[in-house]
Amino acid sequence: MSEYDRIGIIFCDPPSGYTPVDLSDLIIFVRDNLKIPVIIDQPRYLFSDFHVLMETIRHHRLTSVILAGIRPERFRQIVRTAMTKLGYQAESVVIADFGDTWCVYESQVQNVYELLERVHSQVVDKRHQSSHIQQDTIVIGAGIAGIQASLEIANAGLKVYLIEKSGTIGGHMAKFDKTFPTLDCAACILTPKMVEVGQHPLIELMTCSEVVAVNGTPGHYKVTVRQSPRWVDVKSCIGCGTCSEKCPVKVSSEFDEGTTMRKAIYMPFPQAVPNKYLIDGEACRFIQEGKCGVCVKVCPVTGCINLYEVPREIEIEAGNIIVANGFKPFQASRIDRFGYGKYPNVLTSLEFERLINAAGPTGGEITFRTTDKKGNSVFVNDSGKPQKIGIIHCVGSRDENFNPYCSKVCCMYSLKLAHLVREKLPSAEIFEYFIDMRAFGKGYEEFYCRIQDEGVRMIRGKTARVDQIDGHLHLRTEDIIAGRMLEQDMDMIILSIGLEPADDQKKLSDILGIDVDEYGWFKAVRYEIDPVRTNRPGIWIAGVCQGPKDIPDSVVQASAAAAGVLQSIMSDRLTDSEVFPLTYMIN
Amino acid sequence: MISRVDPEFKQELHKYGLREWNECFHCGNCTAICPLTKDDNLFPRRGIRLAQMGLKKQLVSSVDPWLCYYCGECTETCPRNANPGELMMVLRRYLTSCYDWTGISRLFYTRKIWELAAIILIALGVIISFLVFLPPSPDLFSKPQAFINEQGGVMINSLANGISASRFVQLIEYGDLLMAILVAGFLISNIFHMFYRVILSDRNLKFPFYSYFTEFWSLIYNFVTQARFSKCDNRTYWIGHLLVMTGYTIMFTLIVAFLKEFQIEEIKPWYHWQRLLGYYSTFGILFFLIYTFIGRIRKTDLKMQFSHPSDWMFIVLLFFTAVTGILIHIFRVSGLPAATYFTYLIHLAFLVPMIVIEVPFSKWSHLAYRPFAVYFDRLRRAGQNRQSIVELTPAI
Ligand code: SF4
Ligand code: SF4
Numbered sequence: 012m013s014e015y016d017r018i019g020i021i022f023c024d025p026p027s028g029y030t031p032v033d034l035s036d037l038i039i040f041v042r043d044n045l046k047i048p049v050i051i052d053q054p055r056y057l058f059s060d061f062h063v064l065m066e067t068i069r070h071h072r073l074t075s076v077i078l079a080g081i082r083p084e085r086f087r088q089i090v091r092t093a094m095t096k097l098g099y100q101a102e103s104v105v106i107a108d109f110g111d112t113w114c115v116y117e118s119q120v121q122n123v124y125e126l127l128e129r130v131h132s133q134v135v136d137k138r139h140q141s142s143h144i145q146q147d148t149i150v151i152g153a154g155i156a157g158i159q160a161s162l163e164i165a166n167a168g169l170k171v172y173l174i175e176k177s178g179t180i181g182g183h184m185a186k187f188d189k190t191f192p193t194l195d196c197a198a199c200i201l202t203p204k205m206v207e208v209g210q211h212p213l214i215e216l217m218t219c220s221e222v223v224a225v226n227g228t229p230g231h232y233k234v235t236v237r238q239s240p241r242w243v244d245v246k247s248c249i250g251c252g253t254c255s256e257k258c259p260v261k262v263s264s265e266f267d268e269g270t271t272m273r274k275a276i277y278m279p280f281p282q283a284v285p286n287k288y289l290i291d292g293e294a295c296r297f298i299q300e301g302k303c304g305v306c307v308k309v310c311p312v313t314g315c316i317n318l319y320e321v322p323r324e325i326e327i328e329a330g331n332i333i334v335a336n337g338f339k340p341f342q343a344s345r346i347d348r349f350g351y352g353k354y355p356n357v358l359t360s361l362e363f364e365r366l367i368n369a370a371g372p373t374g375g376e377i378t379f380r381t382t383d384k385k386g387n388s389v390f391v392n393d394s395g396k397p398q399k400i401g402i403i404h405c406v407g408s409r410d411e412n413f414n415p416y417c418s419k420v421c422c423m424y425s426l427k428l429a430h431l432v433r434e435k436l437p438s439a440e441i442f443e444y445f446i447d448m449r450a451f452g453k454g455y456e457e458f459y460c461r462i463q464d465e466g467v468r469m470i471r472g473k474t475a476r477v478d479q480i481d482g483h484l485h486l487r488t489e490d491i492i493a494g495r496m497l498e499q500d501m502d503m504i505i506l507s508i509g510l511e512p513a514d515d516q517k518k519l520s521d522i523l524g525i526d527v528d529e530y531g532w533f534k535a536v537r538y539e540i541d542p543v544r545t546n547r548p549g550i551w552i553a554g555v556c557q558g559p560k561d562i563p564d565s566v567v568q569a570s571a572a573a574a575g576v577l578q579s580i581m582s583d584r585l586t587d588s589e590v591f592p593l594t595y596m597i598n
Numbered sequence: 599m600i601s602r603v604d605p606e607f608k609q610e611l612h613k614y615g616l617r618e619w620n621e622c623f624h625c626g627n628c629t630a631i632c633p634l635t636k637d638d639n640l641f642p643r644r645g646i647r648l649a650q651m652g653l654k655k656q657l658v659s660s661v662d663p664w665l666c667y668y669c670g671e672c673t674e675t676c677p678r679n680a681n682p683g684e685l686m687m688v689l690r691r692y693l694t695s696c697y698d699w700t701g702i703s704r705l706f707y708t709r710k711i712w713e714l715a716a717i718i719l720i721a722l723g724v725i726i727s728f729l730v731f732l733p734p735s736p737d738l739f740s741k742p743q744a745f746i747n748e749q750g751g752v753m754i755n756s757l758a759n760g761i762s763a764s765r766f767v768q769l770i771e772y773g774d775l776l777m778a779i780l781v782a783g784f785l786i787s788n789i790f791h792m793f794y795r796v797i798l799s800d801r802n803l804k805f806p807f808y809s810y811f812t813e814f815w816s817l818i819y820n821f822v823t824q825a826r827f828s829k830c831d832n833r834t835y836w837i838g839h840l841l842v843m844t845g846y847t848i849m850f851t852l853i854v855a856f857l858k859e860f861q862i863e864e865i866k867p868w869y870h871w872q873r874l875l876g877y878y879s880t881f882g883i884l885f886f887l888i889y890t891f892i893g894r895i896r897k898t899d900l901k902m903q904f905s906h907p908s909d910w911m912f913i914v915l916l917f918f919t920a921v922t923g924i925l926i927h928i929f930r931v932s933g934l935p936a937a938t939y940f941t942y943l944i945h946l947a948f949l950v951p952m953i954v955i956e957v958p959f960s961k962w963s964h965l966a967y968r969p970f971a972v973y974f975d976r977l978r979r980a981g982q983n984r985q986s987i988v989e990l991t992p993a994i
């Protein structure tokens with residue numbers, strides 16, 4: 012704001028029916044204690060003529076106006092219009108509402124003094140607050156939402172630090188085979204975006220990194236990022252894979268949801284960005300026990316693998332932070348009635364997603380899970396094909412004993428999985444057991460009908476338990492529509508697990524100072540009209556971390572968050588109605 | 599069939615202990631988890647539905663609530679905490695009051711003060727008639743030795759003034775008989791009423807007449823073994839029921855049918871079959887009582903979380919009957935005639951109302967309704983009449 016900043020206070024007339032009150036004490040207080048230079052008392056004339064109002068404001072060279080009195084809201088619009096016409100921001104009009112009890116002035120006088128003090132100090136503070144806000148942005152989490160938000164901002168020409176906890180960007184979407192309802196190949200949509208992030212000159216990608224502290228003020232955050240070692244230098248690794256070939260340690264692959272094994276030095280998946288190897292410190296023999304080091308010996312680039320690398324902390328200054336840390340899939344073994352973890356062919360939807368993926372453990376064949384000689388459970392190509400597959404909805408969702416909310420995506424992805432099974436095993440019988448079929452999006456209902464037409468049997472009724480009897484998975488469900496109990500034997504069960512806040516959600520909310528809702532999702536201050544703004548200005552949320560949503564919705568929200576960030580940078584100010592309310596009431 | 603939906607029905611069920619039912623979103627989990635449902639016995643969910651819609655007629659003609667043994671699994675796993683198991687319990691209370699054509703049961707269930715009043719009234723009646731017909735002998739205090747037999751025990755049948763032992767037993771037997779006739783009369787007519795509502799009033803139901811006989815064994819079998827309970831995971835619950843049911847029945851049979859053999863002056867050695875049966879019954883009843891007492895007070899067990907006043911009434915009466923019964927035995931064996939006489943009196947004052955009130959009108963009646971429900975259910979199945987069952991399922 013300009014240096015010749017002047018605050019004016021207008022004591023408005025009370026609405027008809029209220030007796031006007033003598034304000035002389037109040038005016039003296041405002042003049043002497045608050046040192047407000049311009050005081051206009053009960054200006055009957057002012058609001059009836061827009062031209063007079065404009066002239067008055069111009070004459071007093073007002074840059075901010077406090078409207079005080081009983082329900083001064085009535086005049087906000089006209090004063091605001093005048094102020095904006097004169098080139099000031101809409102927020103330059105602030106309301107100090109004395110409340111209806113103002114007429115009993117005596118009892119309220121102290122409160123009114125306090126109110127005016129509060130309003131005045133906010134208006135003055137705001138003046139001092141506004142220096143240029145930092146232009147760089149931090150995005151936490153590099154799933155589809157984080158990727159989208161980063162690209163939107165970077166493509167507008169601004170710097171983004173993209174902070175990802177794991178070794179690659181891509182998040183959960185990278186694991187999916189197809190997207191619903193269009194059945195597009197998920198990788199075909201995601202990979203180009205990932206590559207773009209990897210190559211973008213304005214996006215600084217930090218993998219294996221976590222935000223550990225946030226200091227500073229809105230618009231000027233100082234963020235401490237802890238970067239764990241990859242032990243492989245991203246710049247010099249040529250991605251030849253020799254190290255991985257020779258590494259003696261095998262552990263189960265997170266990316267494949269444990270359906271395949273990977274080495275301790277590994278590439279998360281072939282399209283990973285950065286497309287470089289990294290070491291899993293917990294599995295690596297050298298890091299755990301100090302012996303091995305094979306990878307260093309075989310690596311053709313000297314100095315590329317450094318087994319002595321240590322974590323480091325970096326401080327980044329940023330004006331805005333977008334949080335897009337995603338979710339955690341519901342842990343199916345928590346419901347022991349479904350036998351997950353006990354019966355090998357009860358799979359979670361994510362495991363099945365990998366199984367059916369052409370890049371998955373069987374190259375896309377649907378086979379049984381068996382135990383190999385070493386006791387690991389594996390999918391092998393010659394174990395036969397399931398002929399009866401049941402998909403159980405709402406596992407862990409819509410259940411007071413677990414998560415009472417609807418996870419929103421599982422109905423649709425279950426239909427998608429049913430379709431993929433139908434494609435690969437045309438003769439298989441497929442059943443979906445649901446409470447309600449939630450197909451609410453564009454094209455979703457049609458998709459549901461299409462899957463029904465493909466011969467997938469829809470059963471309204473929540474399966475209560477799965478038992479393994481003579482090698483079959485025995486299900487008990489009430490078929491509510493038909494009015495009978497169903498006891499069926501299945502070959503394979505897919506549990507449509509829901510979504511839960513990520514493990515680090517609570518910690519992040521503490522570090523960032525943003526609120527979570529009763530279930531632990533981040534809270535948008537006003538979800539209906541401003542779904543990306545948190546209670547802290549300059550911190551935005553996008554994607555599932557705010558609540559379950561599918562890919563299109565996550566992308567939309569990410570773009571909206573990016574719009575908020577860009578707006579704040581372009582207008583060089585952060586507005587937040589919660590932090591700087593425009594209406595003040597007596598407490 | 600046209601069904602009248604009655605949204606007010608909820609108010610009525612509140613009196614039978616209903617808490618809430620709006621939580622239920624009809625997912626069917628409860629039916630599917632229930633170890634006792636099969637084919638088209640879709641409880642508890644269908645019961646919830648019928649109740650929510652207020653379809654009383656269909657409710658009364660359904661035996662489903664009796665087929666539920668309240669293992670509580672549905673309640674434990676219900677995704678909406680709708681407590682379906684408790685609703686089955688509420689419906690059983692409701693059905694008990696519907697089967698009872700006199701309306702007494704309804705009165706007792708919905709206004710607990712009436713039940714209490716009736717119990718006190720009957721107890722007073724018992725005490726007064728006992729004192730009138732079998733007044734205490736004045737020698738009880740002055741010459742207690744006169745009532746002691748050669749084993750050193752009290753001669754229980756000689757305590758009344760100027761009444762011979764055989765006359766004493768006879769009078770008690772008359773009383774027994776009167777009670778038995780009353781109870782049996784009410785109970786049998788109630789069961790017939792149940793039969794009418796469940797089987798006869800269903801015009802569509804047709805099954806061969808011989809089914810009445812071929813299915814009869816299920817009635818006996820279920821009564822004796824309480825077998826359906828054993829399907830529940832909680833074995834103690836089943837054993838408790840088995841013990842209390844057999845103990846109670848043995849005692850009942852002994853005092854009603856074999857009083858002459860049972861209540862004799864002589865004190866038999868402890869290994870005599872009569873005493874052993876007596877001990878068994880006492881143990882059975884006590885085991886059950888302690889188990890339920892603890893359960894209902896600590897409320898750790900889901901199914902005992904909510905206790906209707908009628909649940910307590912039944913336990914309390916049974917408790918005092920058992921305790922006074924044990925005391926009589928102790929006083930007798932220790933040779934205390936006066937104490938024996940008065941404890942006997944108090945014992946009757948608990949026993950008679952317990953049987954007269956609880957058996958035909960309140961909680962105890964389930965002992966009869968449950969096996970009959972299985973029997974009727976089998977009869978319905980014998981009819982293979984899916985038609986009527988489909989009609990029972992209103993809009994979903
Ligand atoms: S040092 Fe670690 S990563 Fe390298 S080969 Fe050995 S176990 Fe594998
Ligand atoms: S989306 Fe469907 S499966 Fe998932 S929680 Fe909601 S209703 Fe259940």
Ligand code: SF4
Nearest residue numbers: 622623625626628676
């Ligand atoms: S009572 Fe519970 S388990 Fe049963 S249908 Fe209703 S919500 Fe589902």
Ligand code: SF4
Nearest residue numbers: 632666668669670672
């Ligand atoms: S309490 Fe047990 S027996 Fe009764 S309906 Fe529920 S699951 Fe079935």
